[in-house]
Structure formats: structure tokens, C-alpha cells
Amino acid sequence: xxxxxxxxxxxxxxxxxxxxxxxxxxxxxxxxxxxxxxxxxxxxxxxxxxxxxxxxxxxxxxxxxxxxxxxxxxxxxxxxxxxxxxxxxxxxxxxxxxxxxxxxxxxxxxxxxxxxxxxxxxxxxxxxxxxxxxxxxxxxxxxxxxxxxxxxxxxxxxxxxxxxxxxxxxxxxxxxxxxxxxxxxxxxxxxxxxxxxxxxxxxxxxxxxxxxxxxxxxxxxxxxxxxxxxxxxxxxxxxxxxxxxxxxxxxxxxxxxxxxxxxxxxxxxxxxxxxxxxxxxxxxxxxxxxxxxxxxxxxxxxxxxxxxxxxxxxxxxxxxxxxxxxxxxxxxxxxxxxxxxxxxxxxxxxxxxxx
Amino acid sequence: xxxxxxxxxxxxxxxxxxxxxxxxxxxxxxxxxxxxxxxxxxxxxxxxxxxxxxxxxxxxxxxxxxxxxxxxxxxxxxxxxxxxxxxxxxxxxxxxxxxxxxxxxxxxxxxxxxxxxxxxxxxxxxxxxxxxxxxxxxxxxxxxxxxxxxxxxxxxxxxxxxxxxxxxxxxxxxxxxxxxxxxxxxxxxxxxxxxxxxxxxxxxxxxxxxxxxxxxxxxxxxxxxxxxxxxxxxxxxxxxxxxxxxxxxxxxxxxxxxxxxxxxx
Numbered sequence: 371x372x373x374x375x376x377x378x379x380x381x382x383x384x385x386x387x388x389x390x391x392x393x394x395x396x397x398x399x400x401x402x403x404x405x406x407x408x409x410x411x412x413x414x415x416x417x418x419x420x421x422x423x424x425x426x427x428x429x430x431x432x433x434x435x436x437x438x439x440x441x442x443x444x445x446x447x448x449x450x451x452x453x454x455x456x457x458x459x460x461x462x463x464x465x466x467x468x469x470x471x472x473x474x475x476x477x478x479x480x481x482x483x484x485x486x487x488x489x490x491x492x493x494x495x496x497x498x499x500x501x502x503x504x505x506x507x508x509x510x511x512x513x514x515x516x517x518x519x520x521x522x523x524x525x526x527x528x529x530x531x532x533x534x535x536x537x538x539x540x541x542x543x544x545x546x547x548x549x550x551x552x553x554x555x556x557x558x559x560x561x562x563x564x565x566x567x568x569x570x571x572x573x574x575x576x577x578x579x580x581x582x583x584x585x586x587x588x589x590x591x592x593x594x595x596x597x598x599x600x601x602x603x604x605x606x607x608x609x610x611x612x613x614x615x616x617x618x619x620x621x622x623x624x625x626x627x628x629x630x631x632x633x634x635x636x637x638x639x640x641x642x643x644x645x646x647x648x649x650x651x652x653x654x655x656x657x658x659x660x661x662x663x664x665x666x667x668x669x670x671x672x673x674x675x676x677x678x679x680x681x682x683x684x685x686x687x688x689x690x691x692x693x694x695x696x697x698x699x700x701x702x703x704x705x706x707x708x709x710x711x712x713x714x715x716x717x718x719x720x721x722x723x724x725x
Numbered sequence: 726x727x728x729x730x731x732x733x734x735x736x737x738x739x740x741x742x743x744x745x746x747x748x749x750x751x752x753x754x755x756x757x758x759x760x761x762x763x764x765x766x767x768x769x770x771x772x773x774x775x776x777x778x779x780x781x782x783x784x785x786x787x788x789x790x791x792x793x794x795x796x797x798x799x800x801x802x803x804x805x806x807x808x809x810x811x812x813x814x815x816x817x818x819x820x821x822x823x824x825x826x827x828x829x830x831x832x833x834x835x836x837x838x839x840x841x842x843x844x845x846x847x848x849x850x851x852x853x854x855x856x857x858x859x860x861x862x863x864x865x866x867x868x869x870x871x872x873x874x875x876x877x878x879x880x881x882x883x884x885x886x887x888x889x890x891x892x893x894x895x896x897x898x899x900x901x902x903x904x905x906x907x908x909x910x911x912x913x914x915x916x917x918x919x920x921x922x923x924x925x926x927x928x929x930x931x932x933x934x935x936x937x938x939x940x941x942x943x944x945x946x947x948x949x950x951x952x953x954x955x956x957x958x959x960x961x962x963x964x965x966x967x968x969x970x971x972x973x974x975x976x977x978x979x980x981x982x983x984x985x986x987x988x989x990x
Contacts, residue, residue: 423886443889456887460905469901473892517891527890 373432374399374557375420375525380429382415382581389415391581393429402551402558404568407578408604413561414529416578420559421527422446433524444473449518453530455510457502463513464489464498470521488516491550508539519550528560532567544570565605569593577601595638599723602650609651611692615643615722623722625649629691633667637722648723655719656696658685658711665714669694673709687713747964753957761952772958782955785943786962789923792939795858796865796922801915803862804869805907809899811870812877823874830867837863838931845932852934860932861922868921869914876910877903909981916974920967 375397382390390412397403405413418424420431422443430437438446449470458466467488471481489495492512502510511531518526528547532540548571551558562568568575569589576586577600585597596602599610613625613633623637625647635649662668671687671694678684683702687694694713705711753761757769776782811823829837841860842851850856880903888898904911929942938946940963944956 421886421890423889442894443886444892444894446890447892448890450887450890452883452887454881454883456881456883458884458888458902469888469893470891473897514887517887521892 372398374401374434375559376430376432377416377420378430378432380416380419380426380431382412382419382424383427389581390419390426393581393583395576395583395586397557397559399557400555402548402556402560402571402573404560404562404572404575405578406562406565406568406575406605408563411578412581413563413576413578417527417529417559417561420525421448421450447521447524449521449523449526451511451514451518451526451528451531453533455502455507455514455534457510457513457517459502462499462501463494463505466502466513467517467520470517474521484520488520491519492516492546507535508543511535511543515547515550519554519556524557526556526558528558530562531560533562533564540567547571569605575605577604579604595636595721596650596723597638599648599650599725602648602721602723607653607695607697609649609653609656609692609694610723611649611651611694613647613649615641615645615647618643622717623647625722627691629689631669631691633669633720634717635667635720635722636718641722641724646725648725649720650723651694651715651720653684653695653697654682655715656694657714658687658696658698658702658705659714660709660711662712663714666717667715667720669713671711671713673705673707673711675707676705678704687711750957750960751964753954754961756954756957758954761954761957772954773961775953775955776958776962779955781938781943781947782940782959785938785940788937789940791854792857792861792937793919793922795854796861797915797919799858799862800865800869800918800921801911804866804914804918805873805911807866807870808873808877809903811874823870826870827867829864834864834925834927838928841928842931851932852937854937857929857933857937857939860928861925862918864925864928865918865921868917869911872914872917873907873910876907880906909978912977912981913974916970919970923963923966 373396377393377395380390380393381388389410393412393416395416405416407413415424419426422438422441426439431439433446458469461469464485467485468481471484476484485498486495489498492515494509494512494516497505497509502513505513511534514531532543535543544567547558550556560568560571572589574586575589575592577584577592579600585592585601587595592601593605596605596608602608602610611627611633613627615623616626616632617624618637618641621636623635623641625633625635627633633649641647657663657665669689671689673685674688674693675686676683681700683698683700683704685696685698685705687696696713752765753763754772755768755770756765757767757771758765776786807826811819811826813819838860841863845851845856845859850859884906885898885902888902889895893901923939924941925939926941926945929937929939930945933939933942940959944959947953948956
């Protein structure tokens with residue numbers, strides 16, 4: 371993979387507090403990478419260092435092969451979109467978008483043409499003479515987006531840009547940004563704490579925890595093959611069941627649960643027989659039946675509660691060892707509390723995670 | 726209801742208490758008598774004529790304007806620069822530093838005056854316009870600092886970061902973003918500085934020579950020498966100017982505020 375942006379052993383301290391620890395990350399040209407994590411995990415700090423607002427305590431940041439640690443922000447040529455929009459309140463929408471072009475000494479005629487083009491792109495042509503305070507949140511964010519893109523920056527950085535918008539608008543903007551990314555071939559680094567947003571938009575997702583990247587991969591990889599307990603729990607909902615590895619056979623492991631049941635599960639390298647581990651089983655991968663079926667993994671359980679949630683049925687289960695949650699499709703039948711059921715899933719639907 | 730009336734009466738009495746001296750002096754500006762007392766025999770503008778054509782008074786008005794303008798300029802520049810510096814997060818002792826800037830507000834003017842006289846004498850600035858402007862600036866800067874610091878605190882730091890990321894070097898960020906957004910605060914700081922200079926007597930007594938006699942100083946001395954109604958006319962001028970400036974500030978502030986109102990989120 372061509373390295374367009376490269377973080378090379380980046381560490382950042384705020385006083386005695388380490389917010390980013392010895393972090394490596396490479397991003398290719400034209401890639402959409404999300405930095406996903408809870409607040410305080412270092413994702414925004416990393417973005418701020420890339421923008422030049424913060425200095426790394428140690429380590430190097432490379433852009434297109436050249437170290438940019440000492441390049442001031444205004445020479446980095448990166449468009450930044452903030453959650454708070456950060457529009458210039460004393461300028462009109464058009465003046466806001468013209469600002470980066472003026473900074474680059476582009477002449478008036480071309481500036482006007484490009485501002486118009488940018489406004490068209492975000493469908494706000496009619497509002498060029500308004501002030502930011504006269505726009506709705508979604509419109510303001512589209513202006514901020516146009517302003518960050520109009521000068522064709524080398525990289526676009528977004529710091530939770532959709533966090534202040536309501537759900538429907540947020541989902542529309544997610545698709546809009548994804549579409550712009552594809553159409554314009556932008557390199558985008560996107561910070562978010564919303565896992566569904568990261569999965570929806572990104573080519574790759576880097577999951578942050580306590581200043582480190584726990585896992586980086588395609589949305590499918592981080593969801594289906596979580597490498598750590600943190601990733602499994604942070605992205606989507608999961609059932610974590612404790613057990614001990616009995617045997618490993620290639621990419622499959624047999625895990626014994628405390629109650630003696632055995633589960634065959636997919637496993638990655640780094641796990642040995644005899645090791646205590648967690649099993650991560652996604653609730654939507656579990657089928658419930660009253661008869662023991664043909665599936666490789668079957669757990670005997672009892673329904674404790676069942677909640678209808680519109681698009682799915684959420685069933686809480688309990689057996690003598692652990693609770694379990696299953697999400698069933700809306701066509702599933704209801705299960706009354708107290709019903710004895712078999713929870714079935716294949717080996718590929720669960721993962722062994724080293725604790 | 727009686728409570729409401731009581732509150733209203735109390736408010737009215739308080740206002741009366743505050744403006745009574747003005748009510749007492751202002752009509753006397755239009756007296757035709759040569760002494761500063763009631764009753765007023767007949768109405769006349771002779772004391773305004775005196776104010777504008779008598780040498781001592783005319784000189785004093787011009788001096789006040791020169792010194793006021795110099796003080797406003799110097800105090801606004803210094804106070805704004807100080808406020809910008811105090812904004813720096815990396816700055817240790819930020820709190821104590823700010824207090825230091827505000828000190829001239831609470832230090833007795835007499836103490837400042839004595840110190841100022843000793844100091845300015847040493848630099849040969851005593852009895853000069855520069856000396857008076859410097860002295861007035863010292864007491865005017867705190868007003869600018871308070872006003873501009875308040876305005877700067879209302880600016881979203883990310884707006885400035887955004888400007889940087891869009892290619893603006895620090896000086897341009899200041900010129901195109903920070904300063905326009907802080908302008909209401911800078912303006913009211915400037916007006917307060919001018920008002921402070923206009924009003925200042927104690928420091929002026931210590932450092933000004935006969936050639937830098939300001940309007941306030943002239944009023945102060947003439948009330949001891951001869952109690953002429955010209956003082957009342959000067960007071961009228963003072964109040965009219967203050968009201969005009971105040972109106973100008975209110976208007977310009979509200980216009981700027983409309984322009985720079987932070988984006989609703």
C-alpha cells in the first residue's frame with residue numbers, strides 16, 4: 371500500500387498524561403480512514419497533530435514522504451471540518467468559501483467561479499449572501515464542507531463533523547460525504563465516536579483505545595473479526611462468554627465453557643491451547659429453535675425476556691453458565707419467557723479473543 | 726401590588742439620587758447671571774460663548790481632545806495587545822498577570838500621581854503632552870483590557886484554527902478573523918479610555934504643566950478661583966459628549982453584534 375500519510379511512532383503527552391502512545395498508522399492516497407474510539411482515546415489529538423494544531427511529543431508525521439512536524443498549519447494544505455462548523459460569523463457564506471482561495475492569491479474571477487461551483491456541489495447556491503447565523507445546522511456544516519474542499523486540499527480532516535446534527539440529517543450527510551469522497555478521489559481522515567458512522571463511510575476503520583490503535587481494518591474486518599475484547603464490545607453489540615481453549619486446529623479452536631459445553635470458533639494467531647479466552651458471539655448471528663438442530667454450536671438456554679423492537683426481536687437468554695442476547699429477524703416467531711430453546715450458531719459466527 | 730409600587734418608588738429614588746447633581750448643575754449652564762447660583766434670572770448662551778472664545782477655556786478643550794485622542798490610541802493598542810497575550814494558554818501566571826494589568830484601577834490616583842511625577846521628571850517628560858498621555862494611558866489600559874478580554878473570550882478558538890488550516894498565516898488570522906470578531910470589545914475599550922482621559926484630574930495635577938491644562942483640570946481650578954457659570958457650561962459639554970459617545974458605541978456595537986453573532990448551532 372502506498373503511504374500517503376504516515377504516523378511514525380507518534381507519542382503525545384499533555385503534562386504527565388499520555389494521550390497518544392507510540393502510534394503507527396499509514397493512510398493511502400484516496401483512502402477514507404475513520405479514527406473510531408471513545409472520548410479521550412487520542413483520536414482527536416492525532417487529527418489535531420496531523421492538522422498542525424498540536425505538536426507531537428515524539429515521532430514523525432510524513433505527508434507524501436516528507437516530514438511535516440515543523441510545517442505550520444497554514445502551509446499544510448489540509449481542509450479541516452469541525453463539529454462546531456467553525457464558520458467565520460462575520461462573513462457571508464460566499465466570503466467564507468472564498469477565504470481559502472484568497473489566501474492562495476487566486477484572482478477574483480476564478481475565485482467567484484470556484485465558490486459558485488463549491489456551492490453547487492453542496493446544493494446551497496441560493497444562500498451565498500446569507501450569514502452563517504441565518505443557516506440551519508445542516509446547512510452550516512455543508513458550507514464548512516464546501517470551504518474545506520474548495521481549495522482542493524491534499525487531505526481532508528473531519529473532527530466529528532456530524533455530531534451536532536440530528537439522526538436523519540446525519541445519515542443523509544454520511545452518504546453525501548461518502549459520495550464526494552468517491553467522486554473527487556479525496557483522502558479523508560474522519561474522527562468519530564459513532565461506530566455505525568465509521569462502518570458506513572470508511573474504507574478502513576482504526577479503533578482507538580487509551581492512546582493506541584487496538585485494531586485497524588475494513589469495516590467488515592473490525593466487525594466480524596474483532597482482535598480484542600475492546601473492539602468486540604465497542605463496535606456493535608456482542609455476547610462475551612468466558613472459556614478455556616482445549617484444542618486448536620488451523621483457523622478453528624475448540625473452547626470449553628465453564629459449564630462443560632464445547633464451542634467451535636474461528637480463531638486468529640496468538641492463541642494457544644489451555645489459555646483462558648473470551649468468545650465473542652454477535653447477537654444477530656444466533657438462531658433460536660426448540661429442537662436441537664444441525665448447527666455446529668448449540669447451547670441449551672432459557673428465554674428470560676423478549677422485546678419487540680420494530681426491525682428485530684431482541685431475546686434475552688440464560689443458561690447455567692452465562693447470559694446471552696439474540697437478535698432475531700422480524701419474521702421470527704415470539705418466544706415467551708421461560709421457554710427452553712437451543713441457541714445455534716456456526717463456527718464462523720463467533721471469534722476467540724485473547725483476554 | 727403594594728410591593729410593586731414600593732420597588733418602583735425605590736428604583737425612582739435611586740435614579741434621582743444618581744442624577745440629582747446633574748439636574749442641579751445643568752440649568753445653570755444657561756444662566757445670564759455671572760455667579761453660579763440659583764435662581765436663574767434669565768436664559769442665555771453667554772457662558773458657552775465664554776467657553777469657546779475665552780482663551781483659557783478654548784485651550785483646555787483643545788488640550789482635552791489632544792490628550793484624549795493620544796490616550797485612546799495608545800491605551801487601545803496596548804490594552805488589546807495585552808488581552809491577546811493573556812489569551813495564550815501556555816502562559817504561566819496568567820491570572821496574576823491579568824490582576825497586574827488591572828492594578829491601576831484600584832491603586833489610589835494620588836499614589837500613582839506622585840510616582841508618575843518622579844518618573845516622568847527623570848525622563849524629562851514632565852509638563853509635556855507625551856507625559857500627560859502616558860499618565861492617562863496607565864489608568865485607561867485596564868478598561869481596555871477588561872473590555873477586550875471579554876470580547877476575545879467569546880470567540881470560538883476553532884474559528885481561528887479553521888482560518889489557519891485554510892491557509893491564513895498568523896498575522897492574517899488576526900487581521901481577518903480575530904480582530905473583526907473582537908471589534909465590539911476594542912471599540913468600547915477605546916471609548917472607555919477616552920472617557921477616562923477626559924475625566925482624569927488627579928494625575929493631570931501632578932504631571933501636566935500650564936500648557937497641558939485639560940478641561941477637567943480647568944474646571945477644577947476655576948471653581949476655586951471664581952465660581953463662574955462657565956463651569957456649568959463645561960459640565961454640560963461633558964455630559965453631552967459622553968451621551969453622544971455612549972450612543973455611538975451602543976449603535977456600533979449592535980451593528981457589529983448583528984454581523985458577528987456566533988453561528989447558531
